[in-house]
Amino acid sequence: MSTWDRKALNFINQTSRWDKDKHISSFLAFSISLVKNLTEANVALQVELEDEETAKVKCASPVHLNDIVMNPDPIRKLLYAQGFKTIYWREIPPAKENVFKEVLPAFSSAIIIPINTTPNNSLLILGWSEPQAFDPGFLECIETMRLRLKEILLQSQQHLYFQRIAVRFSAILHTIPHALVFINNDGFSGWVNQEGAALLGLSGPGEQLPAILSDAMTQLRNKALNTADIYKEAVLLFSSPENSISNWIWQMEHKTLQVSCLPVTTQQISGRLWIFE
Known part of the structure; x- marks a missing residue:
């Protein structure tokens, strides 16, 4: 088993144990931090396209990037142009072409991983200060993580939705x-x-x-x-x-x-x- 195969399996195992043992509210943040550690990235974060005017950074590591607000239009254009497939930047484009310059101001390589969900689109960004080769084993590992992250994001959203429903009906029943x-x-x-x-x-x-x-x-x-x-x-x-x-x-x-x-x-x-x- 290659190093990247072991890391993909490690990611699945650790997120599966967290799913059973820990609180769902921090599940996504833990998963993104785990991807960062396993891939040895310098930055990892989620960007959620909340509406037509707002894209917001969440679950960022380092945390000071949280709540940065970006223009969603260039992000959507990039995602549609790439068919919502994972985007590998062995060299990050110049600032004028880098739609993520707010969160990747001085990095050499990056990956943009779209996670299609409804009603909002969400994506994971990984960045490295040193140039990355992105060999075939690494690409396969990232794809495995992407599929698992999609499950995690959907599960987190469903849990939060039912939690809001429970709070709402509890308030009604108590009155x-x-x-x-x-x-x-x-x-x-x-x-x-x-x-x-x-x-x-x-x-x-x-x-x-x-x-x-x-x-x-x-x-x-x-x-x-x-x-x-x-x-x-x-x-x-x-x-x-x-x-x-x-x-x-x-x-x-x-x-x-x-x-x-x-x-x-x-x-x-x-x-x-x-x-x-």
């Missing part, structure tokens, strides 16, 4: 005036909103073990003035094929709760949603 309690059938996961945590006397909203939620709801039910009626309805609920109930009255000492229990079933989860109004 609903009803107490919401979800208990997953897996026996390991459950969730309660702000009103639900207050009603059940829990320390706070968010993820909770099903055993804790079930115990808190049992204690709440035992405080009701109509426990016999609640028990009868519970028997019907857990024996009914629909596994649902609504307008279920829990008469407490100082208030009346209207309780609903609905099954929640998707490909990912299966459980019950309790709503206390």
Whole structure:
């Protein structure tokens, strides 16, 4: 196995372990830094074409290059002219022709690696202060890294997208005036909103073990003035094929709760949603 084959395999192995063991938010920065170290480049960075007017440097090593803003038009023209293939500059063009002069002001060789993603295009830039030969083994190594980087970038973007969705819906659910309690059938996961945590006397909203939620709801039910009626309805609920109930009255000492229990079933989860109004 050649040196460049070993480096390509090293890159895949290390990014695969990071994928499982570390936080996704720093995954891309770690991967770009790893490419820099394995290729012995002097600079490595990501350029993201954010919109029609802005291309921004991210995940840069050295870090002082981060947040440099560039004109995306010349970059797009270069990428389209090269068919979005990896560009190898054994000698960096003169300043007038170097669309990356802001980040490659005094380097001898560079590589521009397009990573096609939507909605934005992203590319990785590597630069060396000394001239590079870019032999066939090196080219094959870079192509292997490019494919893995494309996977990493897509995975990072998907994770951040779902993270934003989770934050958004969590904020919505916590502002609903009803107490919401979800208990997953897996026996390991459950969730309660702000009103639900207050009603059940829990320390706070968010993820909770099903055993804790079930115990808190049992204690709440035992405080009701109509426990016999609640028990009868519970028997019907857990024996009914629909596994649902609504307008279920829990008469407490100082208030009346209207309780609903609905099954929640998707490909990912299966459980019950309790709503206390």
